[in-house]
Amino acid sequence: MDIRQLRYYVRIVEEGSLSKASHMLHVAQPALSQQLAKLEEEVGKPLLVRSSKGVTPNEAGQALYHHARLILRQIDQAMTIARSEDGNINGVVSIGLPATTVAAIGLELVRRVRERFPKVSINVVEAMSGHLEHLIRQNQLDLAVLFSRDLASDLAIEPLLVEELFLILADDSDHLPGRKTVTMAEAAELPLILPTSTHGLRRRIEVEFEARALSPKVVAEIDSLSLVMRSVNDHIGATIKPMGAILQENDRGHKFRCLRFEDAKLRRSNYLYSLPPESLSSAATVVAGELRTVVDELVAGAGVEGFFPRPGEAAAEQTAPATEPAE
Amino acid sequence: MDIRQLRYYVRIVEEGSLSKASHMLHVAQPALSQQLAKLEEEVGKPLLVRSSKGVTPNEAGQALYHHARLILRQIDQAMTIARSEDGNINGVVSIGLPATTVAAIGLELVRRVRERFPKVSINVVEAMSGHLEHLIRQNQLDLAVLFSRDLASDLAIEPLLVEELFLILADDSDHLPGRKTVTMAEAAELPLILPTSTHGLRRRIEVEFEARALSPKVVAEIDSLSLVMRSVNDHIGATIKPMGAILQENDRGHKFRCLRFEDAKLRRSNYLYSLPPESLSSAATVVAGELRTVVDELVAGAGVEGFFPRPGEAAAEQTAPATEPAE
DNA sequence: ACGGGGCATAAGGTGGACTTATAGCACGCT
DNA sequence: AGCGTGCTATAAGTCCACCTTATGCCCCGT
Numbered sequence: 001m002d003i004r005q006l007r008y009y010v011r012i013v014e015e016g017s018l019s020k021a022s023h024m025l026h027v028a029q030p031a032l033s034q035q036l037a038k039l040e041e042e043v044g045k046p047l048l049v050r051s052s053k054g055v056t057p058n059e060a061g062q063a064l065y066h067h068a069r070l071i072l073r074q075i076d077q078a079m080t081i082a083r084s085e086d087g088n089i090n091g092v093v094s095i096g097l098p099a100t101t102v103a104a105i106g107l108e109l110v111r112r113v114r115e116r117f118p119k120v121s122i123n124v125v126e127a128m129s130g131h132l133e134h135l136i137r138q139n140q141l142d143l144a145v146l147f148s149r150d151l152a153s154d155l156a157i158e159p160l161l162v163e164e165l166f167l168i169l170a171d172d173s174d175h176l177p178g179r180k181t182v183t184m185a186e187a188a189e190l191p192l193i194l195p196t197s198t199h200g201l202r203r204r205i206e207v208e209f210e211a212r213a214l215s216p217k218v219v220a221e222i223d224s225l226s227l228v229m230r231s232v233n234d235h236i237g238a239t240i241k242p243m244g245a246i247l248q249e250n251d252r253g254h255k256f257r258c259l260r261f262e263d264a265k266l267r268r269s270n271y272l273y274s275l276p277p278e279s280l281s282s283a284a285t286v287v288a289g290e291l292r293t294v295v296d297e298l299v300a301g302a303g304v305e306g307f308f309p310r311p312g313e314a315a316a317e318q319t320a321p322a323t324e325p326a327e
Numbered sequence: 328m329d330i331r332q333l334r335y336y337v338r339i340v341e342e343g344s345l346s347k348a349s350h351m352l353h354v355a356q357p358a359l360s361q362q363l364a365k366l367e368e369e370v371g372k373p374l375l376v377r378s379s380k381g382v383t384p385n386e387a388g389q390a391l392y393h394h395a396r397l398i399l400r401q402i403d404q405a406m407t408i409a410r411s412e413d414g415n416i417n418g419v420v421s422i423g424l425p426a427t428t429v430a431a432i433g434l435e436l437v438r439r440v441r442e443r444f445p446k447v448s449i450n451v452v453e454a455m456s457g458h459l460e461h462l463i464r465q466n467q468l469d470l471a472v473l474f475s476r477d478l479a480s481d482l483a484i485e486p487l488l489v490e491e492l493f494l495i496l497a498d499d500s501d502h503l504p505g506r507k508t509v510t511m512a513e514a515a516e517l518p519l520i521l522p523t524s525t526h527g528l529r530r531r532i533e534v535e536f537e538a539r540a541l542s543p544k545v546v547a548e549i550d551s552l553s554l555v556m557r558s559v560n561d562h563i564g565a566t567i568k569p570m571g572a573i574l575q576e577n578d579r580g581h582k583f584r585c586l587r588f589e590d591a592k593l594r595r596s597n598y599l600y601s602l603p604p605e606s607l608s609s610a611a612t613v614v615a616g617e618l619r620t621v622v623d624e625l626v627a628g629a630g631v632e633g634f635f636p637r638p639g640e641a642a643a644e645q646t647a648p649a650t651e652p653a654e
Numbered sequence: 655a656c657g658g659g660g661c662a663t664a665a666g667g668t669g670g671a672c673t674t675a676t677a678g679c680a681c682g683c684t
Numbered sequence: 685a686g687c688g689t690g691c692t693a694t695a696a697g698t699c700c701a702c703c704t705t706a707t708g709c710c711c712c713g714t
Contacts, residue, residue, distance in 0.1 A: 001406055002330055004702090019660060031664055031703055052660055052711035060409050060461045062443055066613045067405035071398060078394035082370045082387050091481070116389055139466045154418075154608075250534055281481070286393045331671090346691060358672055360693055379691055456678040 003075060005039045006068040009047070013065045017054035041093040062082070090119035091283035095291070096125060096132040096144035099225035100163075101270065104244030104307075105294045112290045120283045129200060133206065136273055144273045144282040144292070145282050147200055155273045159310035161295050163242035165205070165266035166306060170233050171255030184212050191219040191237035193228050205240050208264050232256065242268060243306035258306075267308075330402060332366045333395040334376075335359050340392045344381035393495035408609065417446035418610035422618070423459040425449060426552035427490075428597065431571030431634075432621045439617045446474065447610045456527060463600055468610040470618070471600045474527050482600045486637035488622050490569035492593035493534070493633060497560050498582030508589040515541040518564035520555050528595065532567050535591050569595060570633035585633075594635075 008025065012032060014023040022029040030100035039049050057065055058101045097106060106124055113122045125135070129146050136155065149157050163302040167182050167190075169175055174191055176182060188209060195218065209216050219237045225245060232239050233256075239245070246256045274288055299307045335352065339359060342348040345415075367374055374388035384392055393416060420440075424433060427513065433451055440449045442643060452462070453454040454472050457472050462480065463471040476484050496502055502517055522529045536543050540614045546564045552572060560583070566572070573583045601607055602617055626634045 001402060003328065017660075028704055029660090030662075030664095030705085034702080038663085043406065045410070047409065050661060052662070059443060060411075063609075063613065064405060066616045067401065067408065067609070069616070070612055071401050071405060073328055073395065074398050074401065078391060079370065080396060081394060082374065084387075116386060118441070158693095165401040210631075260372040282390070282394065285397060286390065289393050289396075346693075354671095355673055356691090357674085357693075357695095361671080364693085377692060381691070 001039065001042055003072070004282060005035050005071055008035050010065060010068050010072060012036065012048070012055065013057050013061070015054075016056065020054075023204045037063060045141075052165055072195045076216070077309055083135060090117075091281060092121045092123055093143065093281070093287045094123040094125055094141050094285045095287060096135055096141040097126060098129050098132065098147070099126055100191060100242050100244040101145050102126045103225065104242075105245050105291075105298055108297075109291055109294045112294060113287055116290065117286055120287065122287060142274065143151040145270050145291075147268055147270060149269070149271050151273065155275065156273050158269040160292070160306040161310055163244065163268045163270065164306040164308070165201075165240050165242055166258040166260060167238055168232060168241055168246060169257045169259070170235055172252070173235060173238070173257065175238065176259065177230055179257075179259055183263050184214060185195070187238075187240070187261070188214040188216055188223075190217065192216045193220045193231050193237040194218050194238045201241075204268060205266070208266060219228055227255075240266070243304065247304075263266065328366065328369055330399070332362050333399055335362050336366060337392060337395050337399060339363065339375070340384050340388070342381075343383065344352065347381075378582075386608055404609075417444075417451055418608060419448045420470065420608070420611045420614045421450040421452055421468050422614060423462055423468045424453060425456050425472060425474070427454055427569050427571040428472050429453045430552060431574050432618075432625055435624075436618060436621050439621060443617065444610070444613055447614065449614060469601065469608070470615055472597050472618075473600055474595055474597060476596075476598050478600065482602060484600050485586065487597040487599045487619070488626055488637055490571065490595045490596060490597065490637040491587070491633040491635070492528075492567050492569055493585040493587060494565055495559060495568055495573060496565045496584045496586070497562055498584055500562060500565070500584065502565065503586065506584075506586055509586040510590050511535060511539050511541060511588065514565075514567070514588070515543055517544065518546040519543045520547045520558050521545050521565040522555075528568075531595060532593070535593060556583075567593070570628045570631065574631075587632075 006022070008027075011025055012018055015024060018032045018036070019029050022032050025032070036048070041062070043060070045060060047064060048055040048057055095109075102124060106126075110122055110124065113120055125141065127133070130150075132141070132144045132146060133148075133151055135141045136146075137151070145160060149159075151157070167187050176186065194205060203259040205216065218230060225241075228239050228241070229245060231237065233311065244260065246258065272288065272291065274284065295307070298304060299309045301307075335348070335354075338352055339345055339348040342351060345359045345363070348357050349359050352359070365377070370387070370391070372387060373385065374391060375382040375384055401583065408626070422436075429451060433453075437449055437451065440447055451457070452468065456475075459471045459473060460475075460478055462468045463473075464478070475488075478484075487574070494514050503513065521532060532543065547558060552568075555566055556572060558564065570585065581612060599618065601612065603612065607615065622634075623636070625631060626636045628634075
C-alpha cells in the first residue's frame with residue numbers, strides 16, 4: 001500500500017469511474033487500473049465492483065475508502081506540522097498518575113515535555129487509582145496509568161512496566177539491621193503501615209500473607225504516600241511499596257532501607273490507558289510517547305532497582321512473571 | 328512524502344543512527360541517507376541533527392516522528408480492516424441531530440449505515456440544538472449537527488450545508504392563494520407559529536423582521552417540530568422553517584405550500600461537530616462519511632429545493648451567501 | 655446492428671530507488 | 685600526532701516499477 005495508491009483509490013471511489021478519475025488526476029486510465037489491481041492484490045480481495053457504468057465499492061472497499069481519506073488527511077497534517085515554525089504541537093494534556101508513579105517519574109516527565117514541546121501544557125493529576133479509573137471513564141483525563149487491565153471500556157490499554165514491591169524501613173530503624181532481604185514471616189512480625197482495605201495494593205499484599213497463613217500487623221492505614229513515608233521515617237512502622245515510593249524521598253533527604261522479599265514475587269503491573277492511539281490528539285500522542293521514554297529510562301537506569309520492562313519486549317520476556325494474580 | 332520514507336524515518340529515529348537502521352531494514356545505508364534527504368527537502372527544513380555518534384530529531388523531527396508512527400499504525404489498521412471478512416467496522420455511534428435535520432435525512436442516514444455497515448449501531452439523538460451543544464461538550468455524542476460555529480471547544484467543525492428558510496402554510500390554507508413567493512411584510516400579517524425566544528431559529532427570523540421595522544404575529548410558540556407541523560396543518564397558523572420540516576410530513580400524507588421570501592435571504596448554516604478527524608473511531612468516521620454523502624444527495628436531489636452545498640465546494644461557491652449573520 | 659463508454663491487458667520507455675564505491679569528519683585510543 | 689573506527693553524504697551505475705500508447709472486450713442505449 002502506498003500513498004499514491006491511496007490517493008488514486010479515494011479519487012476513483014469519489015468519481016465512481018476509473019476514466020473520470022484519470023481525467024481528474026491527469027494520468028492515463030490504465031495506470032489507475034494497474035495501481036488498483038496492485039492494491040487489491042495486496043489486500044487479497046476485490047474492493048470495487050466493476051460494471052459498464054463504472055465502479056462502486058463493496059463493504060471492504062467502503063471501509064478502506066474512509067480509512068484512506070483519514071490517512072491522507074493525517075499525512076497532510078503531518079506535513080503541515082513538520083513544515084511549521086515550531087512543530088505546532090500545542091494544547092493541554094491531562095494525565096492521571098498514582099502517587100508512586102508521580103514520585104518515580106513525574107518530574108522527569110514534566111521536564112521532558114516542557115523542553116521538547118514548549119507549547120504543550122501537561123497537567124499531572126495525582127490521585128488514587130480508583131479515582132483515576134473514574135476520571136478517565138468520565139473522559140476527564142487524556143491519559144492514565146492504572147494497575148488493572150480489566151477496566152471495561154473502549155479505551156486502549158497497553159502494558160507500561162512492572163514494579164517490584166519492597167519492605168521499606170527507615171534507614172536508622174532498629175528492625176532487621178544489616179539485612180538486604182526479608183521473608184514474609186519476618187514481615188508479619190513488624191508493625192506495618194498499609195493503605196486502606198479497598199486499595200488494590202493492600203489487597204495484593206494481603207493475598208501473599210494469607211497464602212502463608214500469616215496476618216500483617218497493621219498499625220496504621222494511610223492513603224497518602226507522603227504521609228506514609230513520613231510515618232515510616234518517624235519509626236511508626238514499615239511499609240510495603242514499590243521503589244518509586246522512596247525516589248522522591250531521597251530528594252527530600254530521607255533515607256530508607258529497602259528489603260527484597262526472598263520467598264515471594266511481589267510485583268504490580270502498570271498499564272497506560274488512553275483513547276485508542278488513532279484517536280488521540282497530537283499533543284496527547286507526544287505526551288504518551290514521552291511517558292514511554294521516561295519509563296524506559298527508569299527501567300534501564302543504572303542503580304535503580306525494582307522496575308521491569310513491559311511484557312512483550314524481547315529482552316524482557318523472560319524476566320516478566322509467568323503468571324500474576326489480577327489486581 | 329511516501330510510506331517507505333515514513334517507515335525509514337521512524338526506524339532511523341528509533342535506532343538513533345542511519346547505519347543501525349539500515350541493518351534493521353536490510354537496505355544499504357546510503358539509501359536511507361537519500362530518502363531522508365528527500366523527506367527533508369519536501370518538508371523544507373532539517374528534521375534530524377547529525378553527529379559522529381548518530382542522529383537525534385529536533386522538535387519538528389520529533390513531532391513528525393510521533394505523527395509518522397500514528398500514520399503507519401493506521402495504514403496497518405486500514406489494511407487489516409480491508410483484509411478482514413467483512414471490513415470489521417463495528418461499534419455504537421451516537422449522533423445528535425436537530426429535528427429538522429432528522430426529518431430531512433434521518434431515515435436515509437440510518438438506512439445507508441445499516442446496509443453498508445451492518446455491525447455499526449447508529450444511535451440518532453433528536454434534540455434541540457442547545458441541548459445537543461451541551462451533550463457534545465460533555466462527550467456524550469460522537470457527532471452532532473449544529474447551527475453555530477462558535478461553540479468554543481477542541482471539537483472539529485466543518486460546514487455541512489446551508490438551508491433556505493420558507494414560509495410554510497397548509498396546502499389548503501386560505502392565506503396567499505396561488506402564491507410562490509412572499510414578502511416579509513406579507514408574512515408579518517400572518518398568524519405565525521414559531522419556536523420559543525431562546526431558539527436560534529427564532530432569533531434569526533426576528534432579526535429580519537426588525538430590520539424592516541416589522542413584528543411577527545406569533546400565535547403559538549412550540550419547540551416540537553411535529554407539533555408545529557400538525558398545528559400548521561390544522562390552520563392554526565403558518566411557520567418559517569427549512570424545507571426539511573416538510574419532507575417527512577409528505578410521507579405522512581400532509582401537504583404544505585412553501586413560499587420563498589422574495590425580499591430576504593433567510594438561510595441557516597449547518598455544521599458537523601465531531602472529535603478532530605484523526606481522533607474519531609472507525610465507526611464514527613464512516614458514519615460521518617455517510618452523513619456527508621446523504622447531505623450531498625439531498626443538496627443535489629432533483630426537485631428538492633432549499634438546500635445548498637457547504638461553502639468551499641467550487642460549484643457552490645457563488646451560490647453561498649457572501650455574508651450571513653452569525654446564529 | 656452499431657456506436658459510445660467503460661475497464662483490462664500487453665508492450666515499451668523512462669525515471670526513481672537501490673546498489674557499490676568512496677570521501678569526509680569526529681572521536682577515542684595509543 | 686597518528687591511526688582506527690564509526691558515522692553520514694555523495695557519485696555513478698543498474699534494475700525495476702510506473703506511466704504511456706495501443707488495443708481488446710464487454711455492456712448499454714439507440
